[in-house]
Amino acid sequence: MPELLLALDAGTTGARAMLVDPAGVVLGIDKRPIVSTYPAPGLVEQDPAGVWDICRAVIAGALAAAGRTMADVAVLGVTSQRASVVVWDRHTGQPAAPMLVWNDLRGMDAYRDLRAAGFTAWPQVPSAKLPAAIALSGKPAADLQWGTLDSWLVYCLSGGAHVTDISCGWMTGYFDYAGGGGWNPALLEYQRLPESMFPALVESWGPIAWTAPAALGAVVPITALIADQQAGMVAHGALERGAWKVTYGTSGVLMANTGDQPMAPHFSMPAEALAFAGGERLFCIEGMVITAGSLVEWMCGALGLFASPSVLEAAAASVADSGGVIVRPSLAGMGAPHGRFDARGMIAGLNLGSGPAQVARAALHGIAHRFRDIVDVIEKALPVPEALPADGGLSASDTLLQLQADTLQRPVRRHAVPEGTAYGAALAAGLGAGLLDAADLSAVVRYGREFHPAVTRDQADAAYAAWRAAVDVDA
Numbered sequence: 001m002p003e004l005l006l007a008l009d010a011g012t013t014g015a016r017a018m019l020v021d022p023a024g025v026v027l028g029i030d031k032r033p034i035v036s037t038y039p040a041p042g043l044v045e046q047d048p049a050g051v052w053d054i055c056r057a058v059i060a061g062a063l064a065a066a067g068r069t070m071a072d073v074a075v076l077g078v079t080s081q082r083a084s085v086v087v088w089d090r091h092t093g094q095p096a097a098p099m100l101v102w103n104d105l106r107g108m109d110a111y112r113d114l115r116a117a118g119f120t121a122w123p124q125v126p127s128a129k130l131p132a133a134i135a136l137s138g139k140p141a142a143d144l145q146w147g148t149l150d151s152w153l154v155y156c157l158s159g160g161a162h163v164t165d166i167s168c169g170w171m172t173g174y175f176d177y178a179g180g181g182g183w184n185p186a187l188l189e190y191q192r193l194p195e196s197m198f199p200a201l202v203e204s205w206g207p208i209a210w211t212a213p214a215a216l217g218a219v220v221p222i223t224a225l226i227a228d229q230q231a232g233m234v235a236h237g238a239l240e241r242g243a244w245k246v247t248y249g250t251s252g253v254l255m256a257n258t259g260d261q262p263m264a265p266h267f268s269m270p271a272e273a274l275a276f277a278g279g280e281r282l283f284c285i286e287g288m289v290i291t292a293g294s295l296v297e298w299m300c301g302a303l304g305l306f307a308s309p310s311v312l313e314a315a316a317a318s319v320a321d322s323g324g325v326i327v328r329p330s331l332a333g334m335g336a337p338h339g340r341f342d343a344r345g346m347i348a349g350l351n352l353g354s355g356p357a358q359v360a361r362a363a364l365h366g367i368a369h370r371f372r373d374i375v376d377v378i379e380k381a382l383p384v385p386e387a388l389p390a391d392g393g394l395s396a397s398d399t400l401l402q403l404q405a406d407t408l409q410r411p412v413r414r415h416a417v418p419e420g421t422a423y424g425a426a427l428a429a430g431l432g433a434g435l436l437d438a439a440d441l442s443a444v445v446r447y448g449r450e451f452h453p454a455v456t457r458d459q460a461d462a463a464y465a466a467w468r469a470a471v472d473v474d475a
């Protein structure tokens with residue numbers, strides 16, 4: 001009997017697939033980049049058909065890496081970056097426009113209009129950008145279907161299922177927050193959108209769809225469909241109120257479980273759905289650092305200071321401090337708890353003694369300070385554990401995690417599987433098929449190194465205060 005858990009995780013800059021056994025051991029993984037295009041400042045697009053091709057390729061790669069086939073796969077879980085917009089022709093199933101990626105800001109004017117009209121909206125969410133995607137398609141809305149990336153991938157995997165889960169649906173701006181379920185009929189009427197365009201809402205794990213033989217060569221149940229950061233919570237077994245984690249990815253997100261009640265401690269940190277499954281409703285709050293791993297990529301790529309992230313890490317570790325250099329990681333705006341989408345990156349405090357090593361360390365320290373901004377809000381609103389669990393590609397940086405422990409004055413614990421979103425999607429698929437239950441998560445979730453503060457609280461507070469004053473975060 002097949003028993004393996006397969007996860008498909010499509011992020012902003014890359015897709016990965018992961019094969020996991022019932023004990024939580026990763027057997028195979030494959031990752032490939034996803035290319036974005038930037039037609040104009042603030043616009044970010046991807047090719048939906050190209051993303052689907054990459055997703056099929058990473059699934060094949062993960063199976064090959066494990067020496068397994070689809071015949072060994074019991075269930076599939078899907079996770080993706082949350083707020084991108086894909087529209088496709090309902091008759092042909094082909095994409096009708098480029099995918100508008102979550103960090104595309106062409107919806108700024110629409111966002112302001114929606115807020116003025118009394119609707120819940122943010123600049124990045126689909127409700128601010130779907131009308132623009134429809135216009136790009138050149139087709140009547142009635143001839144289109146749409147979804148966030150998870151919805152498009154399940155449509156492709158299944159050969160036609162048009163669904164999304166609550167954790168993704170909540171992030172669209174179209175969810176009926178007041179009514180507690182379904183799509184907001186007043187907003188659909190306001191934007192003159194037919195409900196037939198919209199995916200059906202399903203639970204985050206449980207029976208969702210089946211893969212089509214033409215897609216993967218086998219019929220496999222899809223038993224999890226969950227947003228990427230929420231999948232990361234599953235990876236940490238963070239399904240109890242107060243549990244939290246931080247993911248250092250392209251952007252960085254600190255998320256905390258608020259239990260069965262939504263909570264919004266700050267205007268930039270709205271209530272979200274964590275997962276709805278088995279009749280249970282879990283909510284969460286999150287704070288986003290919009291520029292985290294992408295800051296490292298920029299320094300290594302466009303800026304050309306370092307040959308690779310590992311070279312940047314070595315440079316940052318080679319000096320005891322930044323020598324007064326300050327970096328504000330806000331190349332695409334500042335998220336929580338500032339909500340300044342017009343803010344841009346800053347490097348300050350340069351002097352004749354400054355070099356690449358000081359800039360590298362200041363960049364990582366800037367990311368750590370941004371998360372302190374967020375933790376200071378969350379810990380006033382919710383009791384949280386002493387240690388902060390961490391995952392994501394940038395969690396491989398010992399320097400970053402040490403600086404994070406220092407500025408927070410609490411331990412930071414690195415997940416044994418850095419690809420937490422994929423790992424969580426695999427575990428959620430196991431939950432959805434009854435191969436795991438929530439009590440099993442503590443046995444399969446493992447951690448590697450734990451980082452403890454190496455400076456005093458007074459030193460940490462002084463460094464944080466100096467950083468805030470230098471970057472002028474509230475101006």
